[in-house]
Amino acid sequence: MSSSKFLVQSAVMLALTSSTAFMASISNRLSDSPPDNQTYPYACIEYCTTLPANRHQRKGWKHLLTFGIVTQPGRLGTYQLENIFANMDQVINLKKYALTGSYTMVKAQLVSKNDYKKNGIVGSNVTYDLTVHDSTDIT
16 A cells, blocks of 8 residues: 555645645534534545556556545535535645655645535535656566
8 A cells, every 4th residue: 555645635635734725614623524413514535545646657556535624504604615515625625745755746626526415414525636656667
C-alpha cells in the first residue's frame, strides 16, 4: 500500500483547517473520521480508496478521498450545505499540495458530489481524486 495516502490526507486537512472561510462555514467541526453524536454542521473524511496509477515507469497512486458534509434540514440546511461545499471546493479542487519525500502531487480534482436527505439530516458525499507520483522507478 502507498505511504503517500497519509501525506495526501495530512496536506488536505492542513489546507482545509488553514481556510478561515471553510472552518467558519462548519463552525470549526472537521475530523478525519465520521464522528459520533456530532453537532451540526460538520465535515469529515468518510473514506479513502487507493488505486495504483503507475505512469512512464514511475510509481503512482490515485487516492479517492471522500468527504461527508452534514447539516440539519430546515430553511437554511441546503443553502448551508452548498456554502460548505463551495468553500471546500475552493480549497481542494484543481490545487496541488507540496508533499514530503519522493512524492509529487499530479492532480487534485472533483470526481463527484452526491447530496442526500436522510433521518433528519441534509448531507453530501464529495469525492476528490488526488493523484501522486513517486520519483523512484518501478522495479
